[in-house]
Amino acid sequence: xxxxxxxxxxxxxxxxxxxxxxxxxxxxxxxxxxxxxxxxxxxxxxxxxxxxxxxxxxxxxxxxxxxxxxxxxxxxxxxxxxxxxxxxxxxxxxxxxxxxxxxxxxxxxxxxxxxxxxxxxxxxxxxxxxxxxxxxxxxxxxxxxxxxxxxxxxxxxxxxxxxxxxxxxxxxxxxxxxxxxxxxxxxxxxxxxxxxxxxxxxxxxxxxxxxxxxxxxxxxxxxxxxxxxxxxxxxxxxxxxxxxxxxxxxxxxxxxxxxxxxxxxxxxxxxxxxxxxxxxxxxxxxxxxxxxxxxxxxxxxxxxxxxxxxxxxxxxxxxxxxxxxxxxxxxxxxxxxxxxxxxxxxxxxxxxxxxxxxxxxxxxxxxxxxxxxxxxxxxxxxxxxxxxxxxxxxxxxxxxxxxxxxxxxxxxxxxxxxxxxxxxxxxxxxxxxxxxxxxxxxxxxxxxxxxxxxxxxxxxxxxxxxxxxxxxxxxxxxxxxxxxxxxxxxxxxxxxxxxxxxxxxxxxxxxxxxxxxxxxxxxxxxxxxxxxxxxxxxxxxxxxxxxxxxxxxxxxxxxxxxxxxxxxxxxxxxxxxxxxxxxxxxxxxxxxxxxxxxxxxxxxxxxxxxxxxxxxxxx
Numbered sequence: 001x002x003x004x005x006x007x008x009x010x011x012x013x014x015x016x017x018x019x020x021x022x023x024x025x026x027x028x029x030x031x032x033x034x035x036x037x038x039x040x041x042x043x044x045x046x047x048x049x050x051x052x053x054x055x056x057x058x059x060x061x062x063x064x065x066x067x068x069x070x071x072x073x074x075x076x077x078x079x080x081x082x083x084x085x086x087x088x089x090x091x092x093x094x095x096x097x098x099x100x101x102x103x104x105x106x107x108x109x110x111x112x113x114x115x116x117x118x119x120x121x122x123x124x125x126x127x128x129x130x131x132x133x134x135x136x137x138x139x140x141x142x143x144x145x146x147x148x149x150x151x152x153x154x155x156x157x158x159x160x161x162x163x164x165x166x167x168x169x170x171x172x173x174x175x176x177x178x179x180x181x182x183x184x185x186x187x188x189x190x191x192x193x194x195x196x197x198x199x200x201x202x203x204x205x206x207x208x209x210x211x212x213x214x215x216x217x218x219x220x221x222x223x224x225x226x227x228x229x230x231x232x233x234x235x236x237x238x239x240x241x242x243x244x245x246x247x248x249x250x251x252x253x254x255x256x257x258x259x260x261x262x263x264x265x266x267x268x269x270x271x272x273x274x275x276x277x278x279x280x281x282x283x284x285x286x287x288x289x290x291x292x293x294x295x296x297x298x299x300x301x302x303x304x305x306x307x308x309x310x311x312x313x314x315x316x317x318x319x320x321x322x323x324x325x326x327x328x329x330x331x332x333x334x335x336x337x338x339x340x341x342x343x344x345x346x347x348x349x350x351x352x353x354x355x356x357x358x359x360x361x362x363x364x365x366x367x368x369x370x371x372x373x374x375x376x377x378x379x380x381x382x383x384x385x386x387x388x389x390x391x392x393x394x395x396x397x398x399x400x401x402x403x404x405x406x407x408x409x410x411x412x413x414x415x416x417x418x419x420x421x422x423x424x425x426x427x428x429x430x431x432x433x434x435x436x437x438x439x440x441x442x443x444x445x446x447x448x449x450x451x452x453x454x455x456x457x458x459x460x461x462x463x464x465x466x467x468x469x470x471x472x473x474x475x476x477x478x479x480x481x482x483x484x485x486x487x488x489x490x491x492x493x494x495x496x497x498x499x500x501x502x503x504x505x506x507x508x509x510x511x512x513x514x515x516x517x518x519x520x521x522x523x524x525x526x527x528x529x530x531x532x533x534x535x536x537x538x539x540x541x542x543x544x545x546x547x548x549x550x551x552x553x554x555x556x557x558x559x560x561x562x563x564x565x566x567x568x569x570x571x572x573x574x575x576x577x578x579x580x581x582x583x584x585x586x587x588x589x590x591x592x593x594x595x596x597x598x599x600x601x602x603x604x605x606x607x608x609x610x611x612x613x614x615x616x617x618x619x
Contacts, residue, residue, distance in 0.1 A: 030341035030412030031483050032360075038339045038414050039065065039356035042474060045335065046420065046567065060570035062453065062468065064147065064155035065359050069476065069562035077142075077325040079128075080135035081306070082318065087132035089322065137306040140317045143423045147470050147568050149456040152362035153355060155566050164299075164315040166466040167428055170448050170574075171296050173440040174432070176289035177577070186283075193279035196272060216265070216273040223261040230254040288437035295429040302427035317425045324421040327477040327561045334417040334477070341412040341483075412483035420567070422472045430469070436576040443579055451573035468568040477561035486554040493547035493556065 043063060050061035079090040091098055146161040182190070197213045198206050209217070233254050237247040303313030321332040432438075433448065440447055448465045449456065456467035486493075545558045 029407030029409035029483070029485075031409045031414075031481060032407045034339050034341045034412045034414045034481075036354075036356040036360050038337055038416070039359060040354050041337050041339070042418055042476075042565070043355040046474065046565075049420070050567075060451070060453065060572075061471075062149065062568045062570065063355075063474075063565060064150060064153055064568065065565040066155045066563065069564045072325050072327075072475070072561045072563065074325050076138045077135050079132055080139050080318065080322075081129075081132035082136070083304075083316070087126075087129045089132065090128055133306060133308065136304075136316065136318075137308075137314055139319060140306060140314050143317050143319065143425075143470060144315065145470070146466075147468060147566055148458065149453065149461055149468050149568070149570070151457060153359050154362055163425075163466070163469060164427070168299060170440065170465050171292070171299060173443060174292045174438050174575075175441050175579075176286045176292055176438045177580075179284070179286045179289075182283065189279055190283060193276035196276040197280070212269045212273055215268050216270055219261070219265040219268060219270065223258070223265050226254070226257040226261040230258055286437060288432075288435060291429065291432050291435065292438060295432055298429055299427045315425070315427050317423060317427075320422045320424055321419075324419075324475060325561065327559065332419070334419040336415070336417050338415045339413065341410070406487070407489075408487055409483035409485055412481065414479065414481045416476050416479040418474060418476045418564075420472050421475055423470060428469070433572050433574040439575045439577045439579045441579055443575075445575060445578045446573055448574040449571035451570065453570055456570060466571050468570050470566050470568045472567045473563045474565040474567070475561050476564045479558040480555065481558075482553065482555045484552045484554075486549070490547065490549060490554045493554075494549070496547075 043065075046063050047057070050058045050063075052058050079087070081087055082089070144162045144164050145157045146163050146166060148156045148158050150156055181187075194206075195210075197210055199208050199210055201207050230251075234247065234251070237243040237250075243250070299315070302316045304316045306314040306316065321329075323329045323332070439445075446455075447463075449467045450464070455461060456464060461467045545556065547554060547556045549555075
């Protein structure tokens, strides 16, 4: 993990008024303390998963939390297209079964001419296919952002840098090291095997198959045909009751054909030919060259036409579980968290070095004045808007804007569900970064990554091609926060609710905002009754979140799901050798023959350098 330990003395200069940051956390309201404790529970569970093969904590896995959650709009990510299933996911129920098929429409009269057939063709595009394609494109782009390695555990993306672009840059510049020729003994076995398989002219040029190899190929085909006929006969017997009744007896005919074909194959020199083939195929070559070639093929193969009418390939990626966007799906086992402030106050002093405490200190100071909340305050944004053409019957027609409120809540509790979603990139062959035998043309050792956390933190990590690869993200959904004495924040929430309900045009109403610390909250983009919006609900309200009071007690419910943090893996040291220079061996500086220039392999371009991240707190 990359969060910095914090102490009371470390942040005396970070304050609202004259109160130090950590003193404010100790004296802050119940909602703030409860959310910090909830973040610690998430962090502890994620850390427990970040272990190596030896069971010890991984030193290269990093968890980074978002200051404000990223809301998941089901209309953007639901039922994405897949290479194997196409747009069929929408027809599958939550238990993995296909939904009942809709009644078939009456058959149209058969067209008699090509013109009539064209006229009878459906004029409308398939909306299910279009949605599936859109979701696949949005999903692939979502997980293609390159994250910056930070010291304080706050997630930050490099501006205008993509994982796929950095990976492609590395692939373009990769060059396998030379492989020494085989020994004389090995070369003699290879020559003998080739003479068994092929014919040669007087100058040693290959002219065709040997007689043994031709016979082998013929017998091999006869054997494969006999096997296929056996399988087809069995399939026919299962579909015909009469043939099925006698299959145990009639199958002897087909089995005998298989046995005879196999016997002929090996009686006529089949084993000798297969041994010769194995010898020629076992000749050692460059494993690095093979992986580089395979990686380039895979990358190109998964550049798919997900961009619709735009002629550009999108690197296809998907997320596991596939229904990660569905806040109501309970089938894959989301974890429930419930925290009460009555327990957090007693243990606050014992957790001064916790991740949640460090994140609170850093995110509060770095986002003050921009994200809508200050140090030690409860950040709230509530807005309700209406279109000019809609009929407004209420008196509250203006929108509330970002405000910063002092968190003076008490007796707070928070409940929500969370889980880890895993990113799958079939176009990325990570095995390359774990092996040697290659370099990047014109680049030094470790130009992709130096394999350490510290070496990837800007400014040191700005020149690395692919210092860290995002492996997954944390989704929080269905948040309920209850507390006494919400004060002005509760007033703003109630006003937003009143504004939205006063608008008689539900399809044009926009209701939402950002609420809470630590990403437990997010901006609702739209909440139309037709598409339900980001945080949809099936009850009496169409809104993404709701707030209500009963006396001093207020309850804030944030429906829907949101991404609150990312998990990344530091790329191992890659490449492990220097680019070979004229007159020196790769990586050791000893004298060597000049290496031949790689054919048509351009040098890897420099990655675009992102801006400097916010400075870490002074310690």
